Each structure stands twice: as C-alpha cells, then as structure tokens.
Amino acid sequence: MDLLKYTRNANFEARHQGNYQICLAYMPPGAQASCGSVLFYFLKQGRRRWNVESTHLYALPTLPLTIRLCLHLQFCTTLSKVKPFILLTMVRLIREEQINTLLRSKEKPTCLKGVVTVIDGGRLCNKIFEYVSVWALSRSYGLVPYVPDTIHSVLKDVFTHLRxxxxxxxxQSFVNCSNINVTTLDTPSIDFSHLEATARKAIESEEPFVLSKYVILHQFIGPLVGQLKEEFKFRFEYTHIAQARLGDARARLEEFYGKRETLFVAVHVRRTDYIGYLSGKGVTVIADISYYRHAVAWMSRKLISESKTSHNIAFILAGDDKVWCEMTLLPEIQKEIHSFGKQTYLGGSSVFYLGDIDTPVVDLVMLSSCNHSIIAYGTYGIWSALMANGWAVVYDITANNKPEENKLNAAMEFENILPNWIKMT
Structure with missing residues (x-):
C-alpha cells in the first residue's frame, strides 16, 4: 500500500472513530446501540470507497419526514436496521437542532462546551473564509460556532442573514469559567497536523477551539461547496447591480450574434500588492497574459464540447488593476477568442471589463453569479469561483516556481479535491 493510500485510510478510520463518539453523545436514549454499525460500516467500506463515502459526512442528504418524526418523538425501535450513513445523518440533525436551539436562546450556559471560533484578520474575503471555516468545522463535528464581532459586523452587510x-x-457568559475567557479567544489553539483530533476533543471541552486568522479549511469547505449559495446569499442592493451589469453584456452579445442562451465566465485578476507579496515569498513567475489566454481557450473548447445547442459566451473581466486589465489583458483575450474561429455550437463570444474597484462587493457578486470561472490566486477569486460552482481554471503556481510554493495559492488546494477545478499555466 503506498503512503498516500495508507494516510487516507488512517485519516478515514480516525474520522469515523470520532463519528462513533459523536453518535454516542447525541443519539436519543435507547438508540445508542446502533452507533456501532456506523463505525463498522465505514471501516469496512473505507479502503475501497474512501472518497465516495467521506462526502456523505459533510454533504448529507435530507432525511425523509418519517425519520424526522421518529427522531422528534423518539419512538424508533428499528434503528439498528437503518443504513449507517442515514443513521449518521440522523445524529447530525439531532446535534444541529441542539446547536440551533442554543444559539436562539437569549440565556447561554455559563461555561459552554464545544465552542469553535476564529481570530479576525485581513480584508473582506479573508473574513469570509474565516467565517466559512468556522461554519464548515461546526457542521462536520457538531461544534457550537461563534465569530468575532468585527467579522460579523462586516459580513452582515454583505449577506442577507448570518446563522x-x-x-x-x-x-457575557464567561463569568466563573476557568477555561474560557477573552484571552483564550485571542490565542489560536489549532494544530493543523492534528485538526480532526482537536475537533473531536473540543466537543466535550470548555476550552474554545480557536482557528488562526487567514484560515481556509479547504478540506472541510470543499465537500460543502454545493451548499454555499443557499447558506450565503448576497444582499439585494448588490445583486441587482451585478445582474444589471451581466444583463448589459448579454444584450450587447445578442445585438451582434442573435438571441440565445448566454454562458458567463468570470475572469478575475489579482495583481497590485499581491505581486509584491508573492515576490517576497520567492515566486518569480506569476499569472501572465499567456496563462489567461490558455485558460480562455480551454474554457471555450470545454463549453462548446459540452453544449448541445448554440449559445453565446461572455467573458466577464474584473480585477484590482484596471489599467492592465483594459489596456493589456482584454485585447489579448479578444485575440484568443477571434483565433478560436467559428464553431458549431457557438453563436458569439466576447470579453467585457465590468469591474469597478470602488464597488468590490458588487464585483464579487457579479463574478459569483457567473456560470464558470478563471482565476489566478487570492481569496477574492477563490470565493467567487466556489460560489459559481462551475468549471474553474486556476493558476498552477508550482509549474515554474518551487514546489512548496503551492501553499501560497489556496486555489490549488481546492483544485486537489474539486473535480471541476483545473490547474494550468
């Protein structure tokens, strides 16, 4: 067995041993005997179905009404016959309802156990990923989530609701608590090499589980990507402006190429201060014109090959360097589009610079509203691509730089686990 498979199996067994403990903690009285089937089933199936079954633990199916009633009334007598991943879903629902009840309550326990939070750091999308990392870890391990007020106050003006x-x-409930106080909430407690073990221990501990600033828990966020749009809905004052911009691009394409379905491809550019940051970390080759041309060509071929009807393609360009985008990159993308030639299922294609550095939230909503994405690096582009949840092309920072530099591009971490993310140079 190679090292990768051994590591995966070890992680799998550790994870499901933790799920067994969660099952024991949160199943109704009299039903805990069924928890053994959870551990046995996943350990038995894990070595050949690790990737498939592990996703059930994060993006679990909605339970039928009969099972929900069974849980609510606690009169089930045949839980041992329920399929293990359904049983685990039932456990998660019970814990989720416990957490929701706790968060809705005005009076909190004096010394609350199983708290997960994060230290605030960075700008808008850093704060988004800090919040989302807390959310994803809470969903995965049944922890009670809280975020700093500085994160909450910024994000409540971006999203319609924050759970x-x-x-x-x-x-306010810290009085007489020896293990939880303001100081502990400013000290990261996470060891990324033992993250899952720390999360399991936190369930029964008064000591808070504190994530470090700038954190992006891709391994927990990735499996939940299909739930992001439902959980994080942008406010109307931003969405209607973003949709108006996209509508204008659609109208301009239809004027030249006729009315047909329009596919939007977000193209995000991160330059300015980030280039200096990468240079300071030893990166000498950054995402340049050739990368974006390759990405546009790949995306065009991909969308045309998947289509069964004629459609237009609008490449929506936005970034933090307007002059470079408009004067240098946009003409080159247009050249790539023209060189692609006329295709059977392509009505027409063009690129539009629709970004505005004075409205970063609107730009984020606009890029997130596209069907597919082309990004280089940075949390802004990564978040928009996750929200779009289509094909995503990311810059392979390791191709012409040191192999360890892949840690500087979190997009590549998502590319490792999301099948519709592709890296290239």
Whole structure:
C-alpha cells in the first residue's frame, strides 16, 4: 500500500472513530446501540470507497419526514436496521437542532462546551473564509460556532442573514469559567497536523477551539461547496447591480450574434500588492497574459464540447488593476477568442471589463453569479469561483516556481479535491 493510500485510510478510520463518539453523545436514549454499525460500516467500506463515502459526512442528504418524526418523538425501535450513513445523518440533525436551539436562546450556559471560533484578520474575503471555516468545522463535528464581532459586523452587510452569532453574545457568559475567557479567544489553539483530533476533543471541552486568522479549511469547505449559495446569499442592493451589469453584456452579445442562451465566465485578476507579496515569498513567475489566454481557450473548447445547442459566451473581466486589465489583458483575450474561429455550437463570444474597484462587493457578486470561472490566486477569486460552482481554471503556481510554493495559492488546494477545478499555466 503506498503512503498516500495508507494516510487516507488512517485519516478515514480516525474520522469515523470520532463519528462513533459523536453518535454516542447525541443519539436519543435507547438508540445508542446502533452507533456501532456506523463505525463498522465505514471501516469496512473505507479502503475501497474512501472518497465516495467521506462526502456523505459533510454533504448529507435530507432525511425523509418519517425519520424526522421518529427522531422528534423518539419512538424508533428499528434503528439498528437503518443504513449507517442515514443513521449518521440522523445524529447530525439531532446535534444541529441542539446547536440551533442554543444559539436562539437569549440565556447561554455559563461555561459552554464545544465552542469553535476564529481570530479576525485581513480584508473582506479573508473574513469570509474565516467565517466559512468556522461554519464548515461546526457542521462536520457538531461544534457550537461563534465569530468575532468585527467579522460579523462586516459580513452582515454583505449577506442577507448570518446563522453564526457574534462572540459578544458568548463573552457575557464567561463569568466563573476557568477555561474560557477573552484571552483564550485571542490565542489560536489549532494544530493543523492534528485538526480532526482537536475537533473531536473540543466537543466535550470548555476550552474554545480557536482557528488562526487567514484560515481556509479547504478540506472541510470543499465537500460543502454545493451548499454555499443557499447558506450565503448576497444582499439585494448588490445583486441587482451585478445582474444589471451581466444583463448589459448579454444584450450587447445578442445585438451582434442573435438571441440565445448566454454562458458567463468570470475572469478575475489579482495583481497590485499581491505581486509584491508573492515576490517576497520567492515566486518569480506569476499569472501572465499567456496563462489567461490558455485558460480562455480551454474554457471555450470545454463549453462548446459540452453544449448541445448554440449559445453565446461572455467573458466577464474584473480585477484590482484596471489599467492592465483594459489596456493589456482584454485585447489579448479578444485575440484568443477571434483565433478560436467559428464553431458549431457557438453563436458569439466576447470579453467585457465590468469591474469597478470602488464597488468590490458588487464585483464579487457579479463574478459569483457567473456560470464558470478563471482565476489566478487570492481569496477574492477563490470565493467567487466556489460560489459559481462551475468549471474553474486556476493558476498552477508550482509549474515554474518551487514546489512548496503551492501553499501560497489556496486555489490549488481546492483544485486537489474539486473535480471541476483545473490547474494550468
């Protein structure tokens, strides 16, 4: 067995041993005997179905009404016959309802157990990923989530609702708690090499589980990507402006190529201060014109090959360097589009610079509203691509730089686990 498979199996067994403990903790009285089937089933199937079954633990199916009633009334007598992943889903639902009840309550326990939070750091999309990392870890391990008020106050003006409350609501209940106080909430407690073990221990601990600033827990966020649009809905004052911009691009394409379905491809550019940051980390070759041309060509071929009807393609360009985007990159992308030639299922294609550095949230909503994505690096582009949840091309920073530099591009971490993400140079 090679090292990768051995590591995966070891992680798998550790994870499901933790799920067994969660099952024991949160199943109704009299039903805990069924928890053994959870552990046995996943350990038995894990070595040949690791990738398939592990996704059930993060993106679990909705239970039928009969099972929900069974849980609510606690009169089930045949839980041992329920399929293990359904049983685990039942456990998660019970814990989720416990957490929701706790968060809705105005009076919090004096010394709350199983708290997960994060240290605030960075700009808008850093804060988004800090919040989402807390959310994803809470969903995976049944922890009670809280975020700093500084994160909550920024994101509540971006999204229509936030399920995770601000830390100030928890701090009020810190009196006489030896293991939880304002100081502990400013000290990261996470060891990424033992993240899952730390998360399992946190369930029964008064000591908070504190994530470090700038954190992106891709291994927990990735399996939940299909739930992001439902959980994180942008506010109307941003969406209607973003949709108006996309509508204008659609109208311009239809004027020249006729009315047909339009596919939108977001193209995000991150330059300015980030180039200096990468240079300071030893990166000498950054995403340049050739990368974006290759990505546009690949995306065009991919969308045409998948289509059964004629459609237009609108490449929506936005970034933090307007002059470079408009004067240098846009003409080159247009050349790539023209060189692609006339195709059977392509009505027409063009590129539009629709970004505005004075409206970063609108730009984020606009890129997130596209069907597919082309990004280089940076949290802004990564978040928009996750929200779009279509094909995503990311820059392979390791191709012409040191292999360890892949840690500087979190997009490549998602590319490793999301099948519709592709890396190239």
């Amino acid at each position: 995770i409350p601000p830390l100030s609501e928890l701090v």
